[in-house]
Amino acid sequence: NAGVMQNPRHLVRRRGQEARLRCSPMKGHSHVYWYRQLPEEGLKFMVYLQKENIIDESGMPKERFSAEFPKEGPSILRIQQVVRGDSAAYFCASSQLVGSRTDTQYFGPGTRLTVL
Amino acid sequence: GDSVTQMEGPVTLSEEAFLTINCTYTATGYPSLFWYVQYPGEGLQLLLKATKADDKGSNKGFEATYRKETTSFHLEKGSVQVSDSAVYFCALSDSGNNAGNMLTFGGGTRLMVKP
Numbered sequence: 378n379a380g381v382m383q384n385p386r387h388l389v390r391r392r393g394q395e396a397r398l399r400c401s402p403m404k405g406h407s408h409v410y411w412y413r414q415l416p417e418e419g420l421k422f423m424v425y426l427q428k429e430n431i432i433d434e435s436g437m438p439k440e441r442f443s444a445e446f447p448k449e450g451p452s453i454l455r456i457q458q459v460v461r462g463d464s465a466a467y468f469c470a471s472s473q474l475v476g477s478r479t480d481t482q483y484f485g486p487g488t489r490l491t492v493l
Numbered sequence: 494g495d496s497v498t499q500m501e502g503p504v505t506l507s508e509e510a511f512l513t514i515n516c517t518y519t520a521t522g523y524p525s526l527f528w529y530v531q532y533p534g535e536g537l538q539l540l541l542k543a544t545k546a547d548d549k550g551s552n553k554g555f556e557a558t559y560r561k562e563t564t565s566f567h568l569e570k571g572s573v574q575v576s577d578s579a580v581y582f583c584a585l586s587d588s589g590n591n592a593g594n595m596l597t598f599g600g601g602t603r604l605m606v607k608p
Contacts, residue, residue: 383536410595419582419598419600419601420537420598421598422595422596425595433595436595468536470537481527481539482539482586482594482596484529484536484538486536487536
């Protein structure tokens with residue numbers, strides 16, 4: 378059973394460009410979470426999605442950031458007009474529904490975004 | 494809001510030494526508690542978890558006990574190895590205040606084990 382897949386693993390963008398980060402959850406998992414890890418810091422929650430729905434985006438910056446999890450295909454985290462402060466590692470996690478609660482989250486290897 | 498506080502690192506130990514990494518939390522509901530480990534250049538791996546008071550999570554020689562009275566979930570290992578060198582994150586999931594069990598992380602503790 379393949380784990381959570383993320384691509385690309387490393388992404389370099391110049392200021393003002395767009396960054397697209399992809400996440401394929403584990404097989405059978407319908408819940409996806411995105412977290413951001415700034416250098417030498419812990420992970421901070423950004424957004425929680427189920428298929429075709431954003432459930433909680435309380436951790437997303439109000440501008441330039443968006444996320445989707447379509448019916449088919451991976452979840453996408455999109456950052457428009459990137460700035461140097463967006464440089465970070467972005468981790469995706471997935472979980473499945475067990476009863477009425479979501480289960481343990483399993484993390485992907487992350488995408489390390491560098492903005493020049 | 495929810496928060497997790499970990500001891501600051503780096504923690505440097507010799508091989509076979511005893512390890513304790515302290516973790517305390519505040520939560521509005523009744524959280525589940527986790528320890529994740531991050532090896533250099535990699536993502537997070539679940540190390541262990543506990544879902545209710547007095548539960549003990551254990552894996553690969555690591556242990557942590559959910560202490561509701563002290564709101565703590567300290568990580569311990571009796572004899573560390575060089576291969577345990579990594580960053581350790583304590584986290585909680587508080588289903589009492591959010592629809593999905595988003596994780597709140599501590600700042601991480603870097604462990605360095607010397608031969």
